[in-house]
Amino acid sequence: MGLTGRVVRPDDPGYDAARRNYNERFDVRPALIVFCQSVEDVRNALGFAREQGMPLRVRGGWHSYEAFSLVEGGLVLDVSDLHAVLVSPDRRTADVGAGAQLIQLYQRLGQLGLTLPGGTCPTVGIAGLTLGGGFGLTSRRYGLTCDCLEEVELVSASGEVLVASAGQHPELFWALRGGGGGNFGVVTRFRFRVFPLEEVAVYTAAWDFERMGEVLAAWQEWAPPADPRLTSVLKLYGPQHARPGPVTSTGQFVGPLEELRRVLEPFLRRAPPHQLRLERKAFLEAVNFFGGDPEPDWSVHFHGDHKKFKNTSAFAYEPLPPEALETLCAWMEKAPTGEDLVQLENFGGKVADLAPRATAFFHRRAQFFLQYQAYWSDDSAAEDHLSWVRGVRDALTPYTRGAYVNYTDADLEDWPERYYGENYPRLQEVKQQYDPEDFFRFPQSIRSPGGSMVDSR
Ligand SMILES: Cc1cc2nc3c(=O)[nH]c(=O)nc-3n(C[C@H](O)[C@H](O)[C@H](O)COP(=O)(O)OP(=O)(O)OC[C@H]3O[C@@H](n4cnc5c(N)ncnc54)[C@H](O)[C@@H]3O)c2cc1C
Numbered sequence: 001m002g003l004t005g006r007v008v009r010p011d012d013p014g015y016d017a018a019r020r021n022y023n024e025r026f027d028v029r030p031a032l033i034v035f036c037q038s039v040e041d042v043r044n045a046l047g048f049a050r051e052q053g054m055p056l057r058v059r060g061g062w063h064s065y066e067a068f069s070l071v072e073g074g075l076v077l078d079v080s081d082l083h084a085v086l087v088s089p090d091r092r093t094a095d096v097g098a099g100a101q102l103i104q105l106y107q108r109l110g111q112l113g114l115t116l117p118g119g120t121c122p123t124v125g126i127a128g129l130t131l132g133g134g135f136g137l138t139s140r141r142y143g144l145t146c147d148c149l150e151e152v153e154l155v156s157a158s159g160e161v162l163v164a165s166a167g168q169h170p171e172l173f174w175a176l177r178g179g180g181g182g183n184f185g186v187v188t189r190f191r192f193r194v195f196p197l198e199e200v201a202v203y204t205a206a207w208d209f210e211r212m213g214e215v216l217a218a219w220q221e222w223a224p225p226a227d228p229r230l231t232s233v234l235k236l237y238g239p240q241h242a243r244p245g246p247v248t249s250t251g252q253f254v255g256p257l258e259e260l261r262r263v264l265e266p267f268l269r270r271a272p273p274h275q276l277r278l279e280r281k282a283f284l285e286a287v288n289f290f291g292g293d294p295e296p297d298w299s300v301h302f303h304g305d306h307k308k309f310k311n312t313s314a315f316a317y318e319p320l321p322p323e324a325l326e327t328l329c330a331w332m333e334k335a336p337t338g339e340d341l342v343q344l345e346n347f348g349g350k351v352a353d354l355a356p357r358a359t360a361f362f363h364r365r366a367q368f369f370l371q372y373q374a375y376w377s378d379d380s381a382a383e384d385h386l387s388w389v390r391g392v393r394d395a396l397t398p399y400t401r402g403a404y405v406n407y408t409d410a411d412l413e414d415w416p417e418r419y420y421g422e423n424y425p426r427l428q429e430v431k432q433q434y435d436p437e438d439f440f441r442f443p444q445s446i447r448s449p450g451g452s453m454v455d456s457r
Contacts, residue, residue, distance in 0.1 A: 001048050005041035006081065008033040018078075019070065022123070025308040025382075026067035030057075033076045042077065042155045042186050049075045050439065057442060058182050061101055061125015065311055066410045068182060068442045069128070079127065082188060087112055093150060094194050098127040098187040103287070110284040115197040117142040122291040130190060131181040132406035133361040135369070137231045137252040137290060138197070140349025144361060146177035147354065148192045154185040157439040161188075175430040178361025180405040180419065183427075183446045184434050200286050201253040201260040205273035206244035212236060212329045215247050218270035219344065220319045224367035227263045228349030229254040236328070236342045238335030244275045246338070252286055308382065310389050311373045313407040314400035315347070315366035324399040331392040336374070336384040342392060343371040362421035363402050370400060371407060408444060415444050425449075 008018045009032060018033045031054065034045045049056040055074030062069065062080070070076055082097035085108040094116065096105060103122035109115050117138040119129050126145075134145025142148065151165035152173065162185070164173040175184055207215050215234070223232045232251035239246060253260040257280050268276065281289060320328070328342065335341070347366045356362045363369075372393045374385035390411065403412060405419040416424040424446075431438070432448045 001044055001051055003032070003034055003048050004044045005037050006035035008035070019076075020062065021067040021070055022063040023065055023067060023309055025310070026070065028067055028070035028072050030071055030076045031073050033078055035078045035081045037081045039153075039155060039161055039188050042079070042188060043159045043161075045075065045077045046155060046157070046159055046186065049077070055441075056439070058186050058440070060098055060127030060181070060187075061123065061129070063121070063124045063128060064181075065309075065408045066443075068408060068444070071442075077186060079186065079188065080125070085109075087114065087194070089114065092194050092196075094192050096126055096190045096192060098125075098189060100126045102126060102129065103291070106284065106287050109194055110287070113196055113198050114194045115283055116145065116148055116192050116194050118145050120291050122287070126190065127187050128181040129406065131176060131179065131183075131187065133178045133404070134406070135345070135347075135351070135404075137233075137286075138195075138200075138254060139351055140228045140231045140346065141254045142195050143350040143353070144178070145192075146359060146361060147350070148194070149173075149177060150191040150193060152176050152187055152191075153189040154187045156185045157435040157437065171426075171430050172434055175360050175427055177359035178405070178423075179427050179430070179446065180360075180444075182442055183431065183440055185440065197254065197283050199280060200283055201255065201257040201278065201280050202286055202289060203249075203251055203253075203260060203264060203276070203278045204244075205249045205268065205277075206275040207247040207271065207273050209239040209241075209246045209332075211271065212247050212332060213325050215249075215271045216320070216325050216328065216344075217322075218267055219249065220316070220368065222267040222270070223344075223346035224319075224348050226267075226346065226348075227253075227255075227259075230260065230263050230346075231349075232346050234344040236332050236344075238332055238338050238340060240335075241338035241341075246332075249273075250290070252290065256280075307375055307377045308379075309373065309375045310386055311371060311407055312389060312393050312409040312411070313372065313404040314370045314393065314396060315363045315402045315404070316344075316368050316370060316399070317366055317401050318399075319367065320396070320399050324396060327395050328392070331388070331395060334388065336381065336388050337376075339376075340374045340385060340388060343373065345369045345371075356421065357423060357426075360420065360423050360427055362419075362423045363404070366401070369404065370396065410443060412444075416446075419444075 059069035080099035237246035374389040403418040
């Protein structure tokens, strides 16, 4: 079977740009990168990889934390040229090409006064984000990104074009809502429900390092049950972090400024910040405020400062007890630089409206979500950052549960349990039905029942 679409090989001038990943920790050299421009190109690339027995990876927005969308010596099937967004304002739906970046979607919908609950980083791909769940600053109001799906068009391992929805291939549709990217086929198009949203209110607050324990204690009691129109983020940095931190909180409220002030009051009364700002913003302004101004050119895959990093995550189902708060503050004191951080984000609201087994996204009952993040440029610093980020995660493991599949962490040996909890066996059944040979395979891909957990490639 011949390859169609835009094919980039190692000798081609665009090869190095085409094999990049947002996380520059990786240097992977695929044999072929196929930019598909149609469903037919996708089918041909799958057929080619199968005939040649080549390892295959599917790629959308290039933001996999562990570069799972690239493969050494294999074929990368890239859908980023499939980024059309067609909105039906009357039906309040959007048909979105699987290669769209979030900013393309926010801008297109924003022109019509509409939005979709997606992530914060403007260049993250809609495909990876949605397939793993997708959480952002309007999720407590409207749900996870995957909760807004009406249907998904996908090319299966056998080359069949399927549409999964509540009425067609319902088990596959269940699995595609939180089961993680790259597992069941190549998604070419999503249909989402979208929501009217013109304006939001946002806040930022900051505290000194010495106040960290007090702020944490106040935030974790206040934020999870707070008004579901508010999503609140708490960022903890090391003491060397430049002001206004090292403890900061930001959030977005789908409602008027005065109501946001009232919702914040119990938190700020318990932990008064040294800096506080509340503002109304047009929704698209708020997207840029939280995500950084987008590049003018949509073909740019990344924006802003991106370097080498290791991020990992966990969910808190209960408030952290006092000894865990002390442990967390002690680890922040030891952060290698002022750039490494732990970020907390409240769950609940609309995310918790569905049961943990209603879709493949399991961690709906979590009260908040923790991200442990380390960044560096110089390889000689890598070990310090890696051991810090693993250390803080392990120190808090007794008090937390699971991990977020979109914050893929190759170190996690018990990833099926952490990412999927009780949903893993059902995901394996879906894998058996739609990809019994594990054709779509990467180090943490869902395995057909009885399949090996060790990746041979
Ligand atoms: C800076 C940054 C900010 C982030 N912010 C958020 C956030 O606010 N909220 C949140 O929920 N997540 C966030 N994430 C995590 C993000 O959701 C994941 O990294 C996601 O997997 C990225 O998807 P992608 O398409 O960009 O990446 P890719 O590297 O292209 O793909 C990621 C995974 O999805 C698979 N995949 C990609 N396209 C397809 C397709 N068409 N069909 C089937 N499988 C496919 C790949 O095989 C791979 O396994 C962030 C990540 C980064 C790096």
